[in-house]
Amino acid sequence: MSSVTIHQVAKAAGVSPSTVSNFLNGRPGRMLPETRARVEEAIRNLGYRPNRAARQLRTGRVQVIGLVVPSVANPFWGSFALHLEGAALAHGFRVLLCNSARDPDRERGYIEELWADGIRGVVLCSSLPSLDHVLPLVDQGLNLVAFDRTAQAGDPPSMVNISVDNMIGSQLATGHLLDLGHRRLAFVSGSLRSINRRSRFRGFREALETADVDPDTAIVWTGAPEDKYGDQYGDLDAAGLGRTAAAELLAADDPPTAVVAINDMCALGVSAGIRDAGLRVGEDVSVVGFDDIVLADLAAPPLTTIRQPLADMAAAAFAHLRDAVEGDGPVTGRSLLIRPELVIRESTGPARPL
Amino acid sequence: MSSVTIHQVAKAAGVSPSTVSNFLNGRPGRMLPETRARVEEAIRNLGYRPNRAARQLRTGRVQVIGLVVPSVANPFWGSFALHLEGAALAHGFRVLLCNSARDPDRERGYIEELWADGIRGVVLCSSLPSLDHVLPLVDQGLNLVAFDRTAQAGDPPSMVNISVDNMIGSQLATGHLLDLGHRRLAFVSGSLRSINRRSRFRGFREALETADVDPDTAIVWTGAPEDKYGDQYGDLDAAGLGRTAAAELLAADDPPTAVVAINDMCALGVSAGIRDAGLRVGEDVSVVGFDDIVLADLAAPPLTTIRQPLADMAAAAFAHLRDAVEGDGPVTGRSLLIRPELVIRESTGPARPL
DNA sequence: CTGAAAGCGCTAACAA
DNA sequence: TTGTTAGCGCTTTCAG
Numbered sequence: 184m185s186s187v188t189i190h191q192v193a194k195a196a197g198v199s200p201s202t203v204s205n206f207l208n209g210r211p212g213r214m215l216p217e218t219r220a221r222v223e224e225a226i227r228n229l230g231y232r233p234n235r236a237a238r239q240l241r242t243g244r245v246q247v248i249g250l251v252v253p254s255v256a257n258p259f260w261g262s263f264a265l266h267l268e269g270a271a272l273a274h275g276f277r278v279l280l281c282n283s284a285r286d287p288d289r290e291r292g293y294i295e296e297l298w299a300d301g302i303r304g305v306v307l308c309s310s311l312p313s314l315d316h317v318l319p320l321v322d323q324g325l326n327l328v329a330f331d332r333t334a335q336a337g338d339p340p341s342m343v344n345i346s347v348d349n350m351i352g353s354q355l356a357t358g359h360l361l362d363l364g365h366r367r368l369a370f371v372s373g374s375l376r377s378i379n380r381r382s383r384f385r386g387f388r389e390a391l392e393t394a395d396v397d398p399d400t401a402i403v404w405t406g407a408p409e410d411k412y413g414d415q416y417g418d419l420d421a422a423g424l425g426r427t428a429a430a431e432l433l434a435a436d437d438p439p440t441a442v443v444a445i446n447d448m449c450a451l452g453v454s455a456g457i458r459d460a461g462l463r464v465g466e467d468v469s470v471v472g473f474d475d476i477v478l479a480d481l482a483a484p485p486l487t488t489i490r491q492p493l494a495d496m497a498a499a500a501f502a503h504l505r506d507a508v509e510g511d512g513p514v515t516g517r518s519l520l521i522r523p524e525l526v527i528r529e530s531t532g533p534a535r536p537l
Numbered sequence: 538m539s540s541v542t543i544h545q546v547a548k549a550a551g552v553s554p555s556t557v558s559n560f561l562n563g564r565p566g567r568m569l570p571e572t573r574a575r576v577e578e579a580i581r582n583l584g585y586r587p588n589r590a591a592r593q594l595r596t597g598r599v600q601v602i603g604l605v606v607p608s609v610a611n612p613f614w615g616s617f618a619l620h621l622e623g624a625a626l627a628h629g630f631r632v633l634l635c636n637s638a639r640d641p642d643r644e645r646g647y648i649e650e651l652w653a654d655g656i657r658g659v660v661l662c663s664s665l666p667s668l669d670h671v672l673p674l675v676d677q678g679l680n681l682v683a684f685d686r687t688a689q690a691g692d693p694p695s696m697v698n699i700s701v702d703n704m705i706g707s708q709l710a711t712g713h714l715l716d717l718g719h720r721r722l723a724f725v726s727g728s729l730r731s732i733n734r735r736s737r738f739r740g741f742r743e744a745l746e747t748a749d750v751d752p753d754t755a756i757v758w759t760g761a762p763e764d765k766y767g768d769q770y771g772d773l774d775a776a777g778l779g780r781t782a783a784a785e786l787l788a789a790d791d792p793p794t795a796v797v798a799i800n801d802m803c804a805l806g807v808s809a810g811i812r813d814a815g816l817r818v819g820e821d822v823s824v825v826g827f828d829d830i831v832l833a834d835l836a837a838p839p840l841t842t843i844r845q846p847l848a849d850m851a852a853a854a855f856a857h858l859r860d861a862v863e864g865d866g867p868v869t870g871r872s873l874l875i876r877p878e879l880v881i882r883e884s885t886g887p888a889r890p891l
Numbered sequence: 892c893t894g895a896a897a898g899c900g901c902t903a904a905c906a907a
Numbered sequence: 908t909t910g911t912t913a914g915c916g917c918t919t920t921c922a923g
Contacts, residue, residue, distance in 0.1 A: 237916035261609040280634040483837040591900035
């Protein structure tokens with residue numbers, strides 16, 4: 184149970200703690216080779232591992248960044264986490280992963296924990312319109328990258344936003360459906376109370392207007408009547424949400440011939456719902472997703488979607504945080520807005536009468 | 538950049554640091570209400586957050602457990618992480634998540650980091666046959682729950698294993714196929730060098746024998762010829778692995794009429810590969826998965842699979858760790874071997890000649 | 892080339 | 908009811 188300390192190592196090697204410390208901190212040149220050998224051996228024999236809390240308390244530094252995502256149960260966030268971790272690891276950093284379920288309280292709670300851990304850089308994937316719950320820490324010096332969220336007027340200058348251009352993405356998706364002749368469209372999502380979701384919705388309407396379709400005639404589905412788990416964004420079960428939506432939409436009079444889903448998991452759920460109703464995806468009803476998760480290409484039929492260049496975005500997020508944390512004082516914000524790409528597969532096809 | 542300390546709070550409130558500390562540590566009864574109010578206000582005004590490194594250094598305690606999984610990009614692990622986090626949060630614990638890619642070095646690296654962080658309880662999801670790379674820390678007092686791995690003779694007594702009975706699961710899966718009349722079976726997996734995978738493979742063979750089918754006539758596919766990323770278990774891209782496998786298997790002479798996949802992601806890939814070949818899943822070729830991830834039910838056709846009771850297993854893992862970490866000294870091992878359940882959906886159907 | 896000493900921010904006896 | 912004090916394990920000047 185008890186850990187080995189630097190003193191025990193020092194005694195075992197017949198030297199002082201500071202010599203062991205020098206050895207540990209990249210100054211092995213400051214001692215005779217034989218001393219070094221003794222220290223090395225003592226460390227090995229005792230299985231010594233420096234106590235990070237003590238080290239951190241002394242130096243004030245930590246090579247760790249935090250990552251807060253809505254839910255790793257969504258493979259999109261799982262992949263993003265993996266990419267970010269890869270970038271961090273390559274530079275000797277670790278990443279601490281937290282699931283917020285987009286709950287502002289939980290977000291704040293986790294970020295405060297990270298701050299209390301001495302972590303000064305975090306990637307927040309939330310896109311809640313207000314970041315008020317987190318601003319106090321930003322004021323105190325927390326370096327924040329808001330991922331999947333675009334810059335807002337009230338944002339603190341030190342904050343960096345990295346996101347795909349959601350409006351363009353959504354326009355691409357909707358435009359594709361319109362090009363195929365669809366006129367009766369549905370937009371399926373959980374709560375629209377996050378910035379990127381609103382942008383996607385705006386892109387949807389914009390595209391309709393451009394095609395001279397009255398946006399107000401489109402169907403907008405934003406949540407199940409009873410939301411048992413407070414999962415209003417459908418982050419915990421995006422697929423279930425989509426499936427429910429499809430069931431309701433197709434049971435109604437004048438059902439849509441195509442649906443734009445808020446993300447791929449939701450789109451996969453919508454597809455399942457369409458099949459539940461005895462219809463064929465891509466033939467009877469078209470579906471477009473957003474994200475291009477691995478499973479999009481695996482689905483039957485493979486999902487038409489909007490691709491987010493995850494690896495690049497993760498690398499950019501880490502690079503910024505590293506600069507800010509290693510340097511002193513925050514680097515001023517250069518937000519990134521990346522143009523996404525439409526990937527046409529087989530879940531979309533020409534409109535035909537139901 | 539600089540953090541607020543307990544001294545500054547004390548000065549601002551006109552009290553001593555210990556009073557602030559008492560307030561912080563659930564002993565607010567030990568001071569006059571007015572004193573308490575002053576302290577409370579000072580904390581709020583200054584935005585004070587206790588430094589966890591210092592606190593931990595002093596108390597030696599941390600309410601954190603570690604979780605090491607092969608890859609959160611696999612929704613199975615993502616869900617498990619979520620369940621474990623839920624259980625932990627309910628008891629005031631946090632969980633630190635790490636991706637190992639089943640690389641022993643990375644596993645050891647992370648676990649050593651966790652140890653250095655003062656964390657004394659971790660859930661390791663690895664099922665590598667040897668845990669030698671991790672044993673030194675277990676000897677020093679690390680409480681380890683090996684998830685997805687069954688007890689081995691050489692394991693230290695303090696170690697607890699929690700797993701589904703993989704052999705039974707696999708027998709159930711294979712037996713189901715056999716019952717449907719399939720005789721030409723394939724087993725698709727990445728490297729079989731992990732305990733649970735071997736058990737699943739053994740279950741597969743066992744079931745064949747029971748049905749009087751010579752196991753040696755079955756096809757065993759365990760990896761792509763060139764493994765570019767060292768991803769020998771297919772953890773990073775289980776689906777891609779399955780897809781490749783299906784392509785190769787179906788192009789060969791005398792292709793299988795049914796395949797047992799090592800897990801659901803792999804099974805989803807196999808299904809995609811079957812469609813790539815112009816065949817129908819569940820009609821021309823049957824597929825069984827393992828895990829019952831959310832997507833299994835969403836696939837087209839929905840995937841027949843073996844369900845793991847994830848929530849229960851996560852709760853058990855946490856409960857054990859909590860007992861071990863809170864109490865002093867490790868609780869002696871009570872490994873759990875849970876019987877999994879066959880979930881029949883539509884990716885399996887009666888055998889018919891190709 | 893090596894050691895002594897101070898102190899990072901916090902908690903918990905113990906004193907007052 | 909509140910304050911004083913002594914470290915937790917480590918790093919880092921500064922002396923020897």
